[in-house]
Amino acid sequence: MVAAFNTALMRIDAAFAAQRNFLANAAHELRTPLTKMRLKLERLPDGELRDGLIRDTKRLGSIVTTLLQLARLSGQSLTFADMDLAAVARAVVSDQVPMALKHGIDIELRSPARPVSLSGSEAAIRVALENLLLNAVRHAVGTKLIVVEALSPAEIRVVDYGPGIPSDERRDVLQPFVRGRDREGEGTGLGLAIVDQIMNAHGGTVALGETEGGGLTVRLSFNSAHPVDAESAAQAGV
Template structure:
């Protein structure tokens, strides 16, 4: 399964690897530097020892004597042969030494008898290999031909390293994970705050829709690296809005242009002698008039935002029932209005709500059986319900019927164009409400216009 990482997680993970790699690299550099520094410390330590011994080596009457201060002599004795020294005369003979171990270790140094200045080397063990003693030979501060040799053993660089590592782990090492964790937290916080403008852009983009197509993404407080993206999106939205507006104007203009010839055609058909063909022709013209009217309603909904005012749902229902009563009577059906006992006030556009309710009532008149009643009920919810006695709406189609130009089996039989219920749904969305359909208690369908609960203002 593919796992999609967020940009924040990717940046945090990569930054964590960079921090870890940098820490390891610094540790390697420091350890290498410490290793070389330890070697230098060994040399410096031996030089200091040689300089401490040289002033106490004196030649009197051709005889060399070495008398070290008590503290220094005690230090060599108590080291357990960890530190050695010896003074050698020009012939290579040891004239003074810290211990028998020193005399044995420095017994054969013929290779360096004639060396002047300072020389560092490893002492040989009994088998001819290098021992654990690191030595320095120096002639500084001594009579000509004399040399002092100092050596240290046991405290090998590895011992230094182990000591440093133990001290590091005890006093410093535990802070490394804490520092890394703090650095990662700071990095995560930095990344999160740096990516906040992108999240804000995403939230703003989610608000853009058909009803809010004039919204654009902000570009002022956006980093230079991502400013090009909202600019490009805004330009695309501008082009889409222009195309949308052109389509809306075309629909409105076409509908307006059709109204006049349809009105003329309706008048001429009314002058013809009654006949079955004339009635069919009149029905077709009526459907065309309804389609043109619905197209005009769609263009208005897609145009300028609705202008809201305080509207009484009882008044909306009364206006629609009065307007459609002749249509119902002509179809041998009746309309009944059950108004609320008090005004049901909502914020909305009266004309748009009347058009939406008229579409529902016209639809109910078409589908209810002759001799039955279409009932309009205003409730304090606030809501308006329209009940008919038609075939109803199958449960599987109750979401699809509100899509534009959707035509089910019943609608095909009625000759509808599939725009009326879509207009109702869009009108209710524009009012922050919704429309639903269910089975009517007396058989048929019940459509309900639901308004937001906070919108209602009963008085």
Template structure:
């Protein structure tokens, strides 16, 4: 099974790309700097000039007349072959002069003025240009012919080695000191900038998490949303508008259908009451009761979604006793005994009486349908604010106890029911700030507990109470 890769991080993407752009810009600047040095003559191969001076040192000599001459050495021959345009001017303090190549005229004349200077670089910073010519290198050296001034100029101006060395020098001197603080700034500043820029998206995401059937009108805020993300947020809001309209239409349809069903169901119930008693009538009464309960559940779905609650002071004990009285005939017809127990005579609570009655009625209907048609169904009001419904059926396996409260969940072997009843129970109880749970009853059946947050004073009203059985 393939593991899904984590979503890309905008912070990491921006950091990587900003650093890449900075490196690319600095590389371009280095290339421009090195190119400019090459074009302006600042990449003259100093090592080649020093090599020329050393070659000349070994080759220079004097003839019988005392004039400066060059002996033909292998190094001199190699230099002439490799750099045919290299020139040099040799001069001693006696006025002797030896010229090879084609030096710029100004270089031939300038040597006389440099007697007191040991070595120098001669030239102009703005490039070769005519008529001045390229820069030169002057140095006084000791030779077998005595102290001689060598003035030489470039042959091959740029070599690969020279470019690499110049580039490395520029990188070390200019690029690295500037790149390090830039990278650190990107690493430190970019995450903060991204988080602040995307803070409004966090607000929109929080609003998106709040969207559900109970709050269909929630929309994502577009305030301070970045321009690049605004189309996405607007598209989500438009989609929520469309879904909201379709959901409202479905709710109206369900409510209308449920209302339309109630009239024929009531007529059918009246006609069944006129039939003589017998097993067939009992079965039909139970089936019609299920049909009426389904219609009521559809109305409850619509009412729960619309938030049509009317909280008022109620008595949970009285509500539980009323539900038991209403459903006693149906339970007895299905083969059960229906019992009611209360630990306190009254249990004051602030809630919607009709909704609580529907929730408790759905749980009792569920017990009647799935309790095995045997034993006793017990409804008990506890002083803690919980109302329990216990049957003596097969119970609910632990593995599916959380599933039974999901909408349209049907775990019964016969596959009957709509899967809405217990979902509505949970929705109603939670709307009142409580919780519903299911466990195994002492006799092995199912035990549903509807727990409401009653006040401490109500929970302390313990008093003897009867436990009538119907």
């Protein structure tokens, strides 16, 4: 019975791995033709049809990118290392400011002068924060400002002043392919699900709340924070 049970578990693991590999390979192979298609569409004469096709191609590209992120994260153990959460937040905000400015939105970073020490996967946390900022730009209609806060002992908050998410939908939107009832645009319904998966891998939590005055505040709380001495911080360049 034990041998049969172990064999069944191995088959389940193999099936999940095969599914993960298929999803990652399919997403990777789709990115190149979608990029070529968009470049060709942009050479067409201006018009409503051209704009619609470009918009649809961008949406497909967004879906492929998020599927690739999900496939890479699913079932994988992340490599943790000592890091400075505030430095990661600064780097991501710096990368995403041009994208936000194109939509008429400013991003403000608030962080302490000293490092916010954490043991975690920097690459995964960057993906989580990038998804939160992209989500805010897409869906926080009317906001002119997004605030990113890095707080001790180990927390990140992303605050916008858009329409927010009703309290009865906040848990549901953390599930894959679930979007709010009033949400329109290019969203895939995967961004917040990826954030939730990354936080689970860090033993942390995602909390969606209401911004004072209206809007959405997303709080990422990490449970794996631990002190890093000054020498180790200097060696890590934080």
